Amino acid sequence: MSCRRSEALAFSLVTEINHAMARLVDIWDSIGIMEEQRVERMQTVKKHIDELLHSMIMEEEALKHRIKSAVITFQKQLDTLCLELALEPNKLEEDLTVLQMEKNLRCRVESLQKEKNERLRELSDLKKQDEDLCVTLCATPYYIPSGSVPSRTQLQELQEHVKKLDKEKESRVKVFSGLRDDIRSLMDEMGHEPESSLERESICPDTDIFLLTHDNIKALKLLLSQLEMKKESLISARDKLKERATSLWNRLSCPEPEGEAFREAAMSTLSDDIRRWRGYVEHLEELQMAQLEEVIDKVRQELVVLWDKCMLGPEQREQFNVHLRDDHYTEELLALHDTELLRMKAFYETVQPILEDLDKWKRNLEEELKSRVEVWEKNQGTSFLVQGQRIMDYISTQWEEHRLQKDKEKNERMTKKTETSQFKTPTKRPLGSTYTTPTPNKIKKTANMLAPRTATVSSTSSASSSSGSSSTTFLCVPGRPQLSAKRTKTTEASSSLRVPLQEFNSDKKPAPMSYSAFTSELSKKANTDAFLNSTVKEML
Template sequence: MSSRRSEALAFSLVTGINLAMARLVDIWDSIGIMEDQRVERMQTVKRHIEGLLNEMITEEEALKQRIANNIITFQRQLETLCLEMSLEPYTVEDDLTVLQMEKNLRLRVDALMKEKNERLKELADLQQEDEELCEELCATPFYIPTGTLPSWAQLQELRHHICRLSEEKKSRVKVFSGLREDIGRVMAEMGHEPETSLEREAVCNDADIFLLTHENIKALRLLLCQMEMKKKSLIVTQDELKGRAMSLWNRLECPEQHQREFQDNLPNILSEEISQWQSEVHRLEMLQKAKLEEVIDKVRQELVELWDKCMFGPKQRESFNPHFFDSNFTEELLSRHDEELRQVKAFYEKASPLLETVEKWDKNWALFLDFEKKASDPNRFSNRGGTLLKEAKERVKVQKMLPKLEEELRTVVEVWEREQGIAFMVWGQRVMDYITTQWEEHKQQRGKEKNERMTKKGETTQLKTPSKRTHTGFNGSVTPCKARKTPNQTMIRTNSISSSTSNSTTTTFLSVSVKPPLSSQKAQQRNKAFETSQRAPLQEFNSEKKHMRIGSYSEFTGRPAP
């Protein structure tokens, strides 16, 4: 269609020229211009037309050449841009005209140049932000070779790198703020004034004075640790002074009102509080010098109480006897008493679990002896209200507890002696020797009581007369010889014999002819059966003819410890 239009325009152009020439000829004819002049004028027209056409041809040829050059230039630019931007080479379509090719190449070059400028601008902004963060954090900037155009992947990695640095900065700022707040708080609590440049910078209000580096964080953490250790040391000093002051208050019997007022008026700053405690201790020590004898006597009382709590024997106490009984009351003597008191307190703190176990064994041992004493008392069957049942349960509980405590003591004492390197003594004896001694003394006591009962029984037997004698009642009448004996009669007779033996008088037998009620007989049988069932293994053991060394409840009962 376009070619037809151009051909029509060319035909119309030729027609127009022909008509114009014919018109010129007509004009020339009407004017009467001669042939030579006509030729000259027609040549002039020809030159004008040919010149115009030649100019147009020249311009169009120049345009064609310019387009060709542009194509070459654009192709070269595209190759460079694709190489710089890591893109695939641009491929030109084959069926395009030169003008269309030039246009496509130009548009592609413009698009890539725009993208390149955007990348360079974004790279500059990101690198500036990265440099600022790396300078604050003393980190390594993201590496992109100088003079190269970054790819989109590199720009994305740079964005992630900046994001990580931003998060790290937030985290470090939080850590820095927390450390500086803690350091300032600890210093304020201690009343400590900054001495070094690091301490001054740590409590400075300028938040940008520190670079957010790992080294600075470590330095602040170390400073905080030092401040906390110093605070702990001051607290220990404060506690020592406080304990010393309280001990002196008690020794000197200072009024409680003064003590309360002093403690209520203490400041919240640790260094100032320590200073006041030091002043109070100094005042009390000066007051103590004027009352040395009274103070030393109180320390001695406290020392005796602590010795008893530690269960020290005579040998453990006699090493301090020269000072304990020294009547020359001096400050040196007081310091020796204080040192002994401190050492005994330290021992009590270390050995308190063992001492508590020994004390628990002593309590159960006392209950055991009490139950043994009650078991030999015949009057206990006259109790009512479930007393015997309750006593039996408690007895079983004690019998189970003693061997457990002995085994526990054996184990923990071995461990304690191995760790401390010294023997653990109780009232001058090792623990198991102390327990063995208690059992031996108990065995001897029971043997002694048994011998006394046997001796008394023999004396009572000798007082009985084997021949038959006439028995008199209350009214002096003769009682038949074959009188029926009831359980009550037997009991009364036994009591009469015991009474006559103790008073060394003649024996009188009381006959009771009345038969006791059946309920009374059953009650006596139940009491007898209950007494037999409640007899402890320790009682049965003593009745056997065995002679052995007893060192524990398990050995005493002849049964393994539970």
């Protein structure tokens, strides 16, 4: 259709030129222009037409050349963009005119150029964020070759990298903020003034003064740890001063106004509190110097109480007794007593578990006490003494003393039984004798006395065989043993009784008896031995 329109337009153009030339001829005829002049004029017309057409042809040829050049240029640009953007090379459609080819290439180049610009702009923004975060966190930036256009995959990875660094920054900011708050709080609590640049920077309100690096975090953690240790040291120093003040106050029996310091609230900082207690201790120490004799006597009383608590023997106390007997009251003597008192307090703290076990042993505990003492002696490198003896020897001595006391009490009971069980043997009246025994008063018979058994024992000797026979009669209660038999049985039982630690020290080494077992036995034995003889026991 378009071809027909162009052909019609060309035919119309030729027709119009022919009509125009015919018109010119008519005009020339009417004017009377001669043939030579007509030819000249026609040549002029032809020249104008030729020049116009030539000019138009040149312009169109130039246009054609520009289009072909543009096609080549766009094709090169397209190939470059595809390479930069990591895309497949562009393929042109077949049977395209130059103008269509130029248009398609131009549109494709414009599209890819827009894509390239967008990637470069996104890369620029992400790289700026990445660089800032890496500087703050002292991390390695994401590597993309300079001068290259990143691929979509690279941009996505860079974006993930920036997000990861951003989260890491938030985490470290939280850690930094917590550490700096704790450091600031500790310094305020202790009244500590910053001494180093790190301490000054750690409490600086500027949050960007610190790079959020692992080394800086470690430095702040170390500083916090050091400040916590210093706080513990200050608290310990304050408590020691307070304990010292309490000890002095109790020693000196200070009046009530002096005790107001104990009821005062703590100062704003630990340093201020320490200064307050130090001043109070110095004041009490001045008062102590004025009452040396009374103070030393009170320290001696405390020492004796501690010695008793620690169960020290005479040999252990003898080393300090020379100072206890010293009546030359001086500051040096007080210092010696204070040093010994502190030593004994420290010693009591270390052996208190053993002493508690020793107390428990009285109720039930011996093997655990032995193992704990062995551990203590191994750690301290010395023997643990109770009343001047090693503890197991002391326990053995206690068992031995218990056994001797038990034997003594048993012998005393046996002596009392022997004396009580002795009675006079009645004799029969001789045959034919006129001696009449008095009639006993009538008594109420009990169930146990209704049917007594009689036993007759006859004894004959050479003297009685010549003078006559005599017999002795006893009234025996059922089940009543002879006294000699009971004594023999009791003696054998007592001789077979052994103390646990004696057996522990022997070769056989049977299982040791616990304290509760032997106290139970002692109680049971006491209840059993309460019967004076078997007659009473039988009647009960």
